[in-house]
Amino acid sequence: MGRLVFINLAVKDVVRAREFWTALGFSFNEQYSDETAIAMRLSDTVHAMLLSEPKFSSFTTRPIADTDSVTEGLFSVTCESREAVDALVGLALANGGRPAMPAQDHGFMYAWSFYDPDGHHWEPFWMDAAGPGGDEGADAEDDSAD
Numbered sequence: 001m002g003r004l005v006f007i008n009l010a011v012k013d014v015v016r017a018r019e020f021w022t023a024l025g026f027s028f029n030e031q032y033s034d035e036t037a038i039a040m041r042l043s044d045t046v047h048a049m050l051l052s053e054p055k056f057s058s059f060t061t062r063p064i065a066d067t068d069s070v071t072e073g074l075f076s077v078t079c080e081s082r083e084a085v086d087a088l089v090g091l092a093l094a095n096g097g098r099p100a101m102p103a104q105d106h107g108f109m110y111a112w113s114f115y116d117p118d119g120h121h122w123e124p125f126w127m128d129a130a131g132p133g134g135d136e137g138a139d140a141e142d143d144s145a146d
Helices: 014-023 053-057 082-094
Strands: 005-011 037-041 046-052 074-078 109-111 121-127
Touching: 005 014, 005 053, 014 037, 014 046, 014 082, 046 053, 082 109, 082 121
Parallel strands: 005 046, 074 121
Antiparallel strands: 037 046, 109 121
């Protein structure tokens, strides 16, 4: 079995975070979820742990990043097509997310990004699996919303 990855992010309101990500089509691993944390599935081996600020603070001695003024990371997730990227960003913006960067079309790769309600920077993208100059249409595998 490959490594499991848990990306830990502080959220102000766990219930609101669950509502937002559910509206975008993501599911949760209830085994690792409670009233202080939710384990959002990004793939079979990758989860985003959305932790209440007090819970997050219990794992570090540093202050929580103020995502209104700094970017603590850029979290990219694959989509099955350009249209799926646009649809996911559209859902995010319709459900309380905010625009981040404009869409970027590099031919073999297409990305567009948003900030979730807690200010975390997410970038859904599609990439031709053949890479730059490869055969068009060989989409990258989509594990973003399983």
